[in-house]
Amino acid sequence: MEKPKLTAADIERKYGIxxxxxxxxxxxxxxxxxxxxxxxxxxxxxxxxxxxxAKTLAALAKR
Known part of the structure; x- marks a missing residue:
């Protein structure tokens, strides 16, 4: 079963974006x-x- 394709207008109407x-x-x-x-x-x-x-450099400096 194939999902229906949503258009940009459908996405804006359905999800508000x-x-x-x-x-x-x-x-x-x-x-x-x-x-x-x-x-x-x-x-x-x-x-x-x-x-x-910074955290990675600090961890490497402690080695």
Whole structure:
């Protein structure tokens, strides 16, 4: 037995949520990381990683 296909209008009426179209992919750009702007980008990325993985880094430091 095959399930009936729901359209976006059916889903909105039945569940009260509106489906949105997926965002287009954003391609990475090539950038020069030498110089003060590149250093700032690199340090910001490193800080973001350190904040996100703080518990893992702390556990590894205790070993």
């Amino acid at each position: 509106r489906l949105i179209a997926p965002r287009p992919l954003v391609r990475p750009i090539e950038m020069d990381l030498s110089g003060p702007e590149g250093h700032r980008v690199w340090m910001t990325a490193a800080r973001r990683v350190m904040v996100k993985h």
